[in-house]
Amino acid sequence: MRLAQEIARTVPIQRINTLMAEVQAARKERDQLQSEVNRLQQELDAVTNQEGLKELKTELNSYRIEAGLVAVTGPGVEVTLNDSTLIPKPGQNPNLYVLHDEDILRVLNELKAAGAEVLAINGERLVATSEVRCAGPTILVNKTKRLAAPFVITAIGNPDTMINALNMRGGVVDTLRQFWGIQVSIKKLPEVTIPAYKGSRRFEYAHPVRE
Amino acid sequence: MKKKELVSLGLIALALGFLLAFTYRTANRVERTVPYDRAHELTLELKALAKERADLEAQARDLRAKLAKAKQGYSEAQLALEAEVKEAAALAGAVPLEGPGVRVVVDNPPGTAGGTIFAVRDEDLLKIVNELRAAGAEAISINGQRLVSTSEIRTAGSFINVNLQRITPPYEILAIGDSAALKAALEVKGGIVETLRDWGVRIQVEARQQVKVPALSKPLRFDYARAVETGGKS
CATH class of the missing domain: 3.30.70.1880 (Protein of unknown function DUF881)
Structure with missing residues (x-):
């Protein structure tokens, strides 16, 4: 008992506890700011809802969809990926049979090629700057969002085109299933809603080219 | 062996057993303490969150300024909207x-x-x-x-x-x-x-x-996706 308590008081553990509390507080603050920004944006939308500004609004709307600044809805697909059921033979590298970031990247790439208009993974909107990286058994997307398996990709677009592309013989899904034993299931959705990007999208280094 | 000796031997064995079990448990716990990596990971996460917060604060300030302007009248509203369009266009890849x-x-x-x-x-x-x-x-x-x-x-x-x-x-x-x-x-x-x-x-x-x-060379087009109207709700 006493020893266990002493261990809990060791510097490494204290350090982690402090950091964890800080991360939690920072997340909370971030979320509050996020809802404040959303509220302001809605207010601005309401104020600018005037005849004569319609054309500008339509333009803004399509930029916002691409930039991930609004939630979107439409028909699409849901692709669920989970780790392999294959048991590697002795001497084989078991790491080859677990889901990798590159598998997710390839599925996303296939969906994009098949005309996906908006994408998300486990509810995280994917934008032009979104990365997908392995971090131990979890993956990190959009810099701070940690996701755990199963990984559910949702895509809005023509469902049949996307499903056909994924299921092509010798295609991405075939390879994942047959070769690496990754579990893949694909579902057609008549309507799916994808949330807006969480966090701010501001450029620190990039500026519009001055003519 | 005398009875007394047996008892003390038993006690010693018992004590040793406890000690061993205890040491083992402690060692186990120590091994489960957090590796350096976790602290490192959390620190990186904190940094990323700090940036997100700063960005959101800047965005909120910017929106408040636009809002104040837009409320002044039609042409001010148009200017505020144009500024929004410009920023969204940059994020959407529509401008170089x-x-x-x-x-x-x-x-x-x-x-x-x-x-x-x-x-x-x-x-x-x-x-x-x-x-x-x-x-x-x-x-x-x-x-x-x-x-x-x-x-x-x-x-x-x-x-x-x-x-x-x-x-x-x-x-x-x-x-x-x-x-x-x-x-x-x-x-x-x-x-x-x-x-x-x-x-x-x-x-x-x-x-x-x-x-x-460069900018995206084709126009943005959405045949399936449409923005979710959030107008009334908050």
């Missing part, structure tokens, strides 16, 4: 951007006209782009094609398509962001540059004070 960054040139191993298994593939480019994004790249293009959220990089026949346009080697990737961080992410030991070079692929990474990333 410039800034510091890197220029990456990737080419097939010498003497192979796309013929060997180590010729540059779509997935190699995907990985490079993914590393650049993870390192905070703000805008990226490949051979003049701006990468947006739906841009594919995909082998079609013996070529690679980006935004449905065929691109051919050498592949030139331009990325705007913290040039040192972008360069380091690619050139880290055991990273993508090292792997590709081991395969014979020619790859050069160059930090630049100024790179220009």
